[in-house]
Each structure stands twice: as C-alpha cells, then as structure tokens.
Amino acid sequence: MRKRWLAAVLLVSVAAGCGRGDGGGGDTAQAVKDGKATGEITVWAMGTEGEKLAEFAKAFTAENPEAKVSVTAVPWDSAQQKISSAIAAKQTPDVSMIGTTMQGEIAKTGALDATPTELFRKDAFFPGAWDTTVVDGTPYGIPWYVETRGIYYRKDLAAKAGFPDGPKTWDDLTAMAKALQQKAGAKWGISLQPGKTGSWQSILPFGWSNGASLNTGDKYTFDTPQMAEALAYYQSFFTQKLSPDNLPQGALEPAFVRGEIPMFMSGPWHVGILNEQGAKDKFGIAPMPAKQSSTSFIGGSNLAVFKDAKNRDAAWKFLAWLSKPDVQVKWYQAVNDLPAVQSAWDDPALTADPLLKVFGTQLESAKSPPTFPTWTQLAATFDVEAEKVCVAGADPAAALKAVQSQADSLGTGS
Amino acid sequence: MTRDRLAKISLYGILSAGLLVVVGPFVWMLLSSFKPEAEIRSVPPTWWPSTWTFDNYRTLFDRLDFPQYFTNSVIVAVLVTVGNLLFCSLLGYALAKLDFPGRKALFLTVLGMLMVPGMVTFVPQFVLVSNLGLANSYAGLVLPFLAGPFGVFLMRQFLLAIPDDLIEAARIDGAGEWRIFWRVVLPLCKPALATLGILTFLSSWNNFLWPLVVATTDDKYTLPVALALYSIGQNRMYFGLLLAGAVVVVIPVLIVFLALQKHFMRGIATTGLK
Amino acid sequence: MTALLEAPPAVKRAEPRKHRRKMIGWAFAAPFTALFLIFGLLPVVASLVMSVTDMRATDLRTPLAVNFVGLDNYTRLFSDDLFVRSAINTLIFVVVGVPLTIVAALAAANALNSGLIRFRALFRVGFYLPVVTSIVAIAVIWRFLLDPQAGLVDNLLARIGVDGPAWLQDTRTSLGSLTVMAAWRNFGSLMVIFLAALQGIPQDLYEASRLDGAGRWQQFRRITIPLMRPALLFGAVITGIGYLQLFEEPLVMTQGGPLSSTLSVSYHIYNQFGFGNYGYAAAASYVLFVAIVALSVLQFRLLGQRDD
Numbered sequence: 001m002r003k004r005w006l007a008a009v010l011l012v013s014v015a016a017g018c019g020r021g022d023g024g025g026g027d028t029a030q031a032v033k034d035g036k037a038t039g040e041i042t043v044w045a046m047g048t049e050g051e052k053l054a055e056f057a058k059a060f061t062a063e064n065p066e067a068k069v070s071v072t073a074v075p076w077d078s079a080q081q082k083i084s085s086a087i088a089a090k091q092t093p094d095v096s097m098i099g100t101t102m103q104g105e106i107a108k109t110g111a112l113d114a115t116p117t118e119l120f121r122k123d124a125f126f127p128g129a130w131d132t133t134v135v136d137g138t139p140y141g142i143p144w145y146v147e148t149r150g151i152y153y154r155k156d157l158a159a160k161a162g163f164p165d166g167p168k169t170w171d172d173l174t175a176m177a178k179a180l181q182q183k184a185g186a187k188w189g190i191s192l193q194p195g196k197t198g199s200w201q202s203i204l205p206f207g208w209s210n211g212a213s214l215n216t217g218d219k220y221t222f223d224t225p226q227m228a229e230a231l232a233y234y235q236s237f238f239t240q241k242l243s244p245d246n247l248p249q250g251a252l253e254p255a256f257v258r259g260e261i262p263m264f265m266s267g268p269w270h271v272g273i274l275n276e277q278g279a280k281d282k283f284g285i286a287p288m289p290a291k292q293s294s295t296s297f298i299g300g301s302n303l304a305v306f307k308d309a310k311n312r313d314a315a316w317k318f319l320a321w322l323s324k325p326d327v328q329v330k331w332y333q334a335v336n337d338l339p340a341v342q343s344a345w346d347d348p349a350l351t352a353d354p355l356l357k358v359f360g361t362q363l364e365s366a367k368s369p370p371t372f373p374t375w376t377q378l379a380a381t382f383d384v385e386a387e388k389v390c391v392a393g394a395d396p397a398a399a400l401k402a403v404q405s406q407a408d409s410l411g412t413g414s
Numbered sequence: 415m416t417r418d419r420l421a422k423i424s425l426y427g428i429l430s431a432g433l434l435v436v437v438g439p440f441v442w443m444l445l446s447s448f449k450p451e452a453e454i455r456s457v458p459p460t461w462w463p464s465t466w467t468f469d470n471y472r473t474l475f476d477r478l479d480f481p482q483y484f485t486n487s488v489i490v491a492v493l494v495t496v497g498n499l500l501f502c503s504l505l506g507y508a509l510a511k512l513d514f515p516g517r518k519a520l521f522l523t524v525l526g527m528l529m530v531p532g533m534v535t536f537v538p539q540f541v542l543v544s545n546l547g548l549a550n551s552y553a554g555l556v557l558p559f560l561a562g563p564f565g566v567f568l569m570r571q572f573l574l575a576i577p578d579d580l581i582e583a584a585r586i587d588g589a590g591e592w593r594i595f596w597r598v599v600l601p602l603c604k605p606a607l608a609t610l611g612i613l614t615f616l617s618s619w620n621n622f623l624w625p626l627v628v629a630t631t632d633d634k635y636t637l638p639v640a641l642a643l644y645s646i647g648q649n650r651m652y653f654g655l656l657l658a659g660a661v662v663v664v665i666p667v668l669i670v671f672l673a674l675q676k677h678f679m680r681g682i683a684t685t686g687l688k
Numbered sequence: 689m690t691a692l693l694e695a696p697p698a699v700k701r702a703e704p705r706k707h708r709r710k711m712i713g714w715a716f717a718a719p720f721t722a723l724f725l726i727f728g729l730l731p732v733v734a735s736l737v738m739s740v741t742d743m744r745a746t747d748l749r750t751p752l753a754v755n756f757v758g759l760d761n762y763t764r765l766f767s768d769d770l771f772v773r774s775a776i777n778t779l780i781f782v783v784v785g786v787p788l789t790i791v792a793a794l795a796a797a798n799a800l801n802s803g804l805i806r807f808r809a810l811f812r813v814g815f816y817l818p819v820v821t822s823i824v825a826i827a828v829i830w831r832f833l834l835d836p837q838a839g840l841v842d843n844l845l846a847r848i849g850v851d852g853p854a855w856l857q858d859t860r861t862s863l864g865s866l867t868v869m870a871a872w873r874n875f876g877s878l879m880v881i882f883l884a885a886l887q888g889i890p891q892d893l894y895e896a897s898r899l900d901g902a903g904r905w906q907q908f909r910r911i912t913i914p915l916m917r918p919a920l921l922f923g924a925v926i927t928g929i930g931y932l933q934l935f936e937e938p939l940v941m942t943q944g945g946p947l948s949s950t951l952s953v954s955y956h957i958y959n960q961f962g963f964g965n966y967g968y969a970a971a972a973s974y975v976l977f978v979a980i981v982a983l984s985v986l987q988f989r990l991l992g993q994r995d996d
Contacts, residue, residue, distance in 0.1 A: 042631070050643070051477065070631065072630065072631045072632045073632055073643050074643070075626070075639065075642040075643045077642065078623070078626050078642065080962060081623070081626070081627065081961075081962065082626055082627050084745050084964065085536075085537065085540045085627040086627075086630065087749065088537060088540065088541050088544075088749075088751070089540055089541050089543070089544030089545070089549060090544065090749075091544050091549045091550070091630055093630065105745060105746065105964055108746040109745060109746050109747075109749055110746075110749050110750075111749055196943070196945050196946070197943055197945075246836075246854045246857035246858060246946070247857075248831075248835050248836060248837065248854065248856070248857060249831075250455060250653065251835075251837050251838075254455060254837075277452075373744075373745075373746050373964070374963075376962070376963055376964075377963035377964075377965070380959065380963070384770075384947075384948060387945065387946065387947055388947060391859075391946060391947060392947060413744070413746065425799055425802065428799060429796075429799050429800070429811055432796060432799075432811075432815070433810075433811060433814045433815070435872075436814055436815055436817060436818060436872065436876075437814045437817060439829045439830070439833060440817060440821075440829070442829070442832075442840070443825065443828065443829050446832075454832075454838075455838055456838065458838070458843045459832075459838050459839070459840055459843060500719075501719050501720040501723065502720065504716045504717070504719060504720060505716065505717050505719075505720040505721070507716055508713050508714075508716035508717040509717070512709065512712060512713035512716060513709060513710075513713060514709065514710045514712075514713025514714050514717070515710060517713065520717060520721065523729070524724065526981075527724075527728050527729070527732070529929065529977060529980040529981055529984055530732055530973075530977055531933055531954060531957070531973050531976050531977060531980070532933075533935075533954065533957055533958060533961065533969075533973060534732070534735045534957075534969075534970055534973035534974070534977075535728075535731035535732055535734075535735055536961075537735075537961070537966065538730070538731035538734035538735050538738070539727065539731040541751075542726070542727070542730060542731060543727075557723065557727060558727040560723050560727075561720050561723035561724040561727060561728060563724075563728070566720065591712045591715075591716075595716070612820075616820055619822075620822040620823070620824075622824075638822065638824060641824065642824070653828075653832075656828050657828060659824075660822075660824060660825030660828045660829070661825075663822050663824065663825060664820075664821050664822065664825050667820050667821075667822075668817075668820065671813075671816075671820050672813065675809075675812075675813055675816075679812070679880060679883075679884075682880050682881055682884055683883075683884035683887065683888075
C-alpha cells in the first residue's frame with residue numbers, strides 16, 4: 001500500500017509539474033556587506049589544492065580573527081559526482097573549487113551565487129579565464145588559478161634537428177618532428193594525445209589557432225572548414241608515424257628523459273614532473289605553433305559560492321582575498337598554481353622563470369570552450385571521435401560531422 | 415605406485431603454478447610498495463626492491479589523517495555487518511519458518527531488488543538521506559546498507575534446511591518466539607552468519623561512491639575515499655602511494671578473512687549456495 | 689497453509705493462535721522491511737519515475753519541474769550507437785567470461801578435492817585472495833602487469849622471444865584482457881561453492897565406477913558433472929548476473945577505451961549520469977534490469993529441475 005501511495009504521489013507531482021523554469025543564468029548579483037569576515041566558511045577543493053588550502057588560509061583568518069576556514073579535500077575523479085549530488089540534496093558547502101569545464105553544467109542548476117561585481121573586476125583576470133565563469137551572460141564565481149598548453153622539447157635533440165628554439169609555425173612543427181626522428185635519432189618525433197578522455201584540450205588549440213570557433217551565439221559549430229583542417233593536421237602526426245598512438249599512462253616522462261619521445265604538448269605541471277625525473281634544464285617550452293594565430297587552451301579552476309551557503313558574505317570575502325595579486329603569488333609559491341590574476345605575473349617570483357613566461361604570454365590570448373551545460377558530454381563525444389581519427393584513421397571531416405550531429409540533437413542545454 | 419606419485423606431483427605442480435598466477439601479483443604489490451617511485455616504473459621491472467624505502471607509507475600516513483579514516487571505516491563496516499546479521503536473520507527466519515500474510519510477495523520483492531543495478535538508485539537515495547538530515551553522519555553512511563537483500567536470500571536458504579522439529583520442540587517446551595530465535599535458531603546459523611558477515615564486511619569496507627558523497631567534510635571520510643583523494647592527482651599519478659594505499663586497504667580485510675575463513679567455507683557448504 | 693486445510697477441526701481453536709502467528713511473522717519481518725521500504729524501494733520507484741522524464745542534472749534543484757516524455761528515453765537508447773556498442777561488448781564479455789570463470793573454478797575445485805589433503809587450506813585461501821581484495825588494489829596491480837614497457841607479462845613474453853602487445857591500449861586485446869582479469873578475480877568464489885558441492889558427492893559412487901573399469905576422465909564426466917549440475921547452474925547464473933553489470937574493470941583499467949572497445953552497459957549508464965542525463969541513464973538501467981531478470985528467470989527454470 002505504502003509504495004503504491006508514494007508512486008502515485010510522485011507520478012502526480014511529476015505530471016503536474018510539467019515544463020521547467022529558467023534554472024540558472026541571468027541572476028542579478030547581490031551586494032556583500034562591508035567589514036571583516038566572520039563565522040565558519042566551508043570549502044571543498046580537489047587535489048593538491050584541497051590538501052594545502054587549509055594551511056594557506058591561516059593568513060586569511062589572521063586578518064579576520066572571527067572567521068574560520070574549514071577545507072574538505074575532494075578526489076578529482078569524483079568531484080562532479082559529489083558536487084551534483086550535494087546540489088540535489090541541498091548539502092553544499094559555502095565555497096567549492098570547480099573545474100572550468102564543469103562550470104556550465106553546475107551553474108545551470110541554479111545552485112551558484114552570481115558574482116558580486118563590486119568585489120571583483122573582470123579585467124583583473126585573464127579574459128579566457130573570466131569567460132569560463134560566465135554562464136548565460138552572468139558570472140558565477142571567479143577564476144582561481146589557470147593553466148595552458150605549450151610544446152615541450154628536448155633542447156639537445158632539437159638543436160640536432162635544426163630547431164634549437166622549438167617550432168614557430170605548423171610547418172615547423174611537422175618539419176621538426178620529422179627531423180627529430182630522422183636527424184636526431186629519436187624513436188618518435190612528438191607525442192600528441194591520440195583522442196581519448198581530455199584530448200579535446202590538445203586538439204582545440206590547433207583549431208583556434210586556425211581561426212575556428214566552437215560556437216556562434218548559442219549554437220555549437222564543430223563542423224567548420226577551419227576545425228576540419230586542424231584535425232586533419234593533427235591526424236597527420238599519426239598517419240606519418242611521428243607520434244605513438246598507444247602510450248600507457250606514465251610512460252611519457254621516462255621516454256622523454258631517455259630521448260625516445262623528444263617533444264610533447266602539455267601544461268605547466270609537467271615542468272615539476274620532468275625536473276623530478278631528471279630532465280632539469282634539458283628541456284625548453286615553446287608556445288603553440290601558429291597558423292593564423294598562436295592560440296592555446298586555458299584551463300584551471302574557478303571558485304564559486306553556493307546559493308545555499310550558510311555564510312555567503314564571508315565566503316565572498318575569502319574569495320576576494322584569494323584573488324588579491326600578492327596572495328595569488330603566495331599561492332603560486334605554495335602549490336605552483338599559475339595566478340589567474342594578470343597583475344600577479346609582474347611579481348619577480350614569476351618573471352624570473354623563463355619557462356613560465358611562455359605560459360604567461362600564451363595565457364593572454366588563450367581560449368576556453370563555451371560554458372554550455374552540455375559541454376562535458378560533447379567533449380566526451382569529441383574525444384571518442386578524435387580517437388577514431390588518430391588511431392583508426394577515420395576521416396576528420398566525417399568525425400566532426402558526427403560530433404556536430406550529436407551537438408544538434410543535444411542542444412546547448414541552456 | 416609411481417604413476418600415482420607422478421600424478422600427485424604434477425597436480426601439486428599445476429596447483430602451485432595456479433597459486434603463483436593468483437598470489438604472485440599480490441606479492442609483487444607488497445614488495446613494490448617498498449620501492450622508490452623511480453624503481454617502480456623501471457624497465458625491466460624488478461621483483462625484489464633494490465633499495466628498501468618506507469617513504470611511500472610515510473608520505474601516505476603523513477598526508478592522511480589515517481587513524482580517523484581507519485576508525486570511520488571500522489565503525490561503518492562493523493555497524494553495517496552487525497545490522498545485516500540481525501535484520502537479515504530475523505527476516506530470513508520469518509520467511510523460512512513462519513507463516514504470515516504477504517510472505518511470498520515480500521520475498522519476491524526482496525529478491526527482485528537483488529537484480530536492480532546499483533547505480534540507478536544512487537541519486538534518489540542520497541536526496542532521501544539528506545532530507546532525513548542524515549548527510550555527513552554515521553547514520554547516513556550506515557542506514558541504507560542495513561537491509562541488504564542478499565543477506566535475506568542467504569539466511570532464508572540456510573534456514574529452510576533446518577528441520578522444523580527443533581523449533582517445534584522448543585515451542586512445546588513453552589519457549590517464546592523471541593527466545594526460540596535467539597537460543598535455538600541463531601546458534602544453528604553460525605556458518606551462514608560467518609559467510610554473510612564476511613561478505614557484508616567486505617563490500618562495506620570497499621565501498622567508495624556512497625561515503626564519498628555522503629561525507630561532506632573529511633572527518634567522515636572512509637579509507638577508500640581518502641586513498642582516492644591522495645593517490646590520484648589531476649594530471650599525474652603517484653604509483654608508490656597507490657601501491658602503499660592498496661596494501662593498507664587490503665590488509666585489514668585479509669586479517670578478518672583469515673580469522674573467519676573456516677566458518678566462512680563451512681557456511682557456503684551448508685547454505686543453499688551449492 | 690495446506691497443513692491447516694488438512695485439519696479442519698483444529699481451525700476454530702487455532703484461530704487466535706493463527707492470528708498471533710501472523711503478528712509474530714510480521715514482528716520478525718518488520719525491522720528489515722521498514723528499512724527496505726525507505727532506503728531500497730522508495731529510491732527505486734523514484735528512479736523509475738525519473739526514467740520517463742527528461743530530467744537532467746540541471747533540474748536538480750527543482751526535480752518536479754521536468755517534462756513527462758513517456759518511453760522516449762527507452763526508444764532513444766536503441767538508436768544510440770554507443771549503447772548498442774556497449775550492449776555487444778557486454779554480451780561478448782558474458783558469453784566468454786562466464787565459461788572461462790567456471791572452467792577455472794571447476795579445475796581448481798577438482799584439483800583441491802582429489803585426495804590431496806596437505807596445503808589444501810593454503811591453496812583455497814590463496815585462490816580466494818582476489819575475491820576479498822578491493823578493485824582499487826586489483827586495478828593497480830593489473831595495470832602494472834599489463835604495461836607494455838614496465839609490465840611483468842610482456843617482459844616474461846620477451847624472454848621467450850615474443851613481442852607482447854599493448855594489452856589495454858589495443859582494440860584487439862583490450863576486452864579480452866578485461867575478461868581474463870575478471871575470471872582471475874572471480875573464480876575463487878565459484879571454486880568454494882564447487883568444492884562444497886564436490887564434497888557432497890558420495891565416495892562409493894566413484895569406487896563402484898572404478899570397479900567397472902572407468903578411468904578418471906570418465907568418472908569426471910559420468911559422475912562429477914551430472915551430480916554437480918545444480919551447483920554449476922547456480923554458478924553460471926550468479927556469475928552471469930554479475931558479469932552483465934560489468935563496470936569496475938573498465939572504469940579502473942581502460943575508461944571504456946580504446947575506441948569504446950571495453951565500454952560496458954553499466955559504464956555507459958555511469959557516463960550518462962555523469963553527463964547529467966538522469967532520465968536517460970535511469971531508462972538504460974531498467975533495460976539492463978530486464979536483461980538481468982531474463983537471465984534470472986532462466987536460473988529458476990533450470991534450477992527448478994533439481995526438485996523433479
């Protein structure tokens with residue numbers, strides 16, 4: 001009896017509630033009260049950030065003695081699951097770190113608080129990073145740290161191959177990979193990600209550098225000549241056997257140190273890994289090779305405040321503190337996260353490092369995919385299709401058509 | 415004679431080879447957890463660590479609030495196990511030995527639940543637990559797992575095989591139903607209880623997704639959640655930490671299993687599972 | 689019930705006692721049933737309702753403001769290339785994996801039962817070890833074993849002059865590798881069940897056939913297999929139900945790749961939940977549920993023959 005009654009109630013309420021409102025997007029920001037932060041601020045953060053933020057936040061509580069910051073570390077792999085379950089159950093913390101690519105989907109639930117504009121200046125941040133917080137024209141949260149992609153290469157082998165400063169253009173990249181293989185005696189010319197999870201982050205920069213755009217207004221545009229040309233170019237590294245297509249996880253770095261893979265595309269975290277593995281000072285980093293432009297991908301993480309936050313004002317004050325340029329520099333020194341605030345890059349701590357400078361320059365123009373709620377799903381489709389192109393030799397234009405038709409049937413979700 | 419001996423030797427040979435294939439990887443895991451990061455990834459791989467190091471364990475224990483997560487895991491696994499033993503044997507007894515209206519329907523519903531893929535109820539379950547105000551509490555971690563359909567199935571099958579005479583005899587002696595259950599039935603169920611206990615403890619101990627979501631602050635994390643947190647970075651993996659973490663998760667269940675394995679095997683032999 | 693019908697005179701006197709019995713039955717059933725209704729059945733009903741709506745993660749704050757779409761999600765499933773692909777993969781996995789697991793378990797159980805007493809407990813515990821180990825640990829181990837560079841398997845193959853493949857990165861070997869791994873992980877639990885069944889076979893049957901001049905193989909075929917049939921069927925079906933829900937292996941080993949060659953139905957569902965397509969994912973779950981029920985009905989049909 002009981003179950004029938006419940007089922008009936010659920011069915012009736014579903015039927016009665018047909019159609020949906022606007023959800024998130026288009027909120028107006030509310031002001032944050034002046035004064036010092038007080039009370040407990042609960043924060044979720046992933047990875048190293050989750051581990052180190054609690055200690056770091058002590059400087060904030062020193063300035064705001066009546067506030068307390070409680071950080072809970074969340075595993076990266078399951079972050080989205082945890083956050084969306086929390087939203088469903090209204091069990092959110094005050095603040096959460098949010099990967100830039102999850103932003104659209106999470107903001108669209110209406111669970112995030114619109115960024116109070118009097119506390120944050122849009123032009124203080126890298127424009128590509130700020131864009132990742134904006135959903136339906138309203139910013140939800142702020143960029144915390146950023147990352148972007150460049151080309152890592154072994155200096156000694158690059159010199160042998162005749163490209164001591166790395167590649168400058170698409171033609172250079174192909175020529176250099178060939179020369180590394182033939183003249184410098186490396187097993188491979190370069191390692192590019194052969195499709196699979198996250199490979200869109202490597203492929204899209206080639207598209208953007210070729211003038212492609214992923215959306216016009218509120219419609220996805222994967223199927224463009226510019227993107228097709230970029231994907232075909234990307235594929236050429238696999239068809240010409242310049243890049244391996246079945247490298248297991250963790251095999252890249254040792255092969256780079258041994259000189260078997262003399263070049264690869266990756267983000268700033270690889271500097272630390274390579275230094276640890278004994279390649280310190282042996283490698284250089286070049287910006288994305290240019291076609292029409294040299295445009296990379298901007299990733300990283302945002303910080304957002306939830307509408308259900310118990311301590312909203314203090315939460316925003318904490319975020320304001322985290323985005324102060326000097327705090328951003330200190331955070332970089334603590335965990336190597338690149339500052340999302342542009343002026344932080346003028347600090348000697350960052351200007352002193354020539355490798356960082358490459359990323360710094362790249363960040364000024366780097367782009368991010370649109371913050372549509374369906375983006376994560378389309379990114380996965382893109383990865384699957386890209387794998388067919390790289391590994392199985394599928395036609396790039398047909399692959400993009402497949403992604404586009406999926407995009408058309410899903411819509412943007414907004 | 416010699417032929418028999420030959421057969422015996424080759425049998426031992428085959429079994430030992432099988433054991434090597436099954437247990438070898440675990441030995442390798444244990445040994446490798448004492449290797450430095452670079453040696454773990456070395457080509458060709460080594461069996462015996464050329465340098466012994468406790469760094470992986472040290473880092474693991476330094477970065478984890480280990481006693482807290484361990485305690486949480488133990489509390490949750492023990493409560494879930496005890497609850498299942500009690501509730502499943504109660505219902506199993508009722509289904510096998512007592513007649514009451516709706517018995518068959520209840521059994522079929524419980525059995526049907528065995529076949530529902532776990533993922534499907536995940537989100538509604540969490541919304542429910544949160545609305546009951548149980549998020550981030552031990553109750554929230556434990557309650558949804560107290561009524562496991564598998565345990566009911568197991569206990570019912572086992573109890574069906576117990577002769578009614580024993581129960582009737584006790585009833586004639588004037589024992590109350592609760593007393594019969596507690597003094598007559600449960601002691602007979604020891605092997606089945608051991609089997610159910612181990613299986614429940616195992617699945618609770620290894621559960622990942624539920625504690626991940628229910629624990630909103632890390633003082634309620636269990637071991638598997640904590641390990642996922644620290645061993646897998648966003649852009650890189652720490653193989654040494656992973657291996658050490660795997661050893662730390664496996665050892666406690668191994669001890670529980672070894673301690674109870676005799677009863678466990680007998681339980682399987684005597685339940686309907688054969 | 690039948691006992692009561694056979695003794696009509698007792699009915700009247702037994703009436704209050706019968707009522708008491710009913711109460712007692714429910715008293716014993718009540719604690720479990722209460723928990724089960726709230727934490728088991730209620731979420732199942734909710735997700736069933738979800739499967740006929742277009743609910744997405746973006747509706748989480750207003751779960752009642754979704755559209756009723758009837759069976760749309762279900763029909764869409766069968767035109768979803770990835771779902772079809774995952775169904776085929778899962779089927780292959782079940783069809784190959786179940787017999788493989790059973791043969792391994794049967795071989796181990798027979799070897800352990802053939803008069804060999806010493807070290808039996810050791811072997812039994814050893815073979816059971818993977819069953820008690822968490823998938824996280826198993827994944828760590830196997831990723832290393834199958835690594836084409838640093839892995840034990842390919843290094844052993846290299847010693848005998850074979851150039852081993854990149855097991856998990858090659859579409860030709862990825863699903864097969866996972867199948868072997870699943871058999872390795874699960875055969876221990878079947879072995880224990882088979883061992884129990886073997887010990888229930890009376891020894892004199894073997895002796896009688898030995899007197900008739902039957903060899904080991906003939907004994908195995910004529911006595912062991914027929915008498916173990918219920919256990920074998922039970923093993924086949926519980927393994928089948930488990931394997932139909934293949935999820936953890938691809939999740940931790942291959943993420944469904946390469947080229948979706950190890951994408952299983954459960955993993956596809958998990959992904960759809962991840963993408964926030966709650967209604968769609970719930971519908972896919974119920975399709976899987978139907979497949980499992982179909983297999984289980986088969987189990988009860990086949991196991992039912994035991995009572996004949």
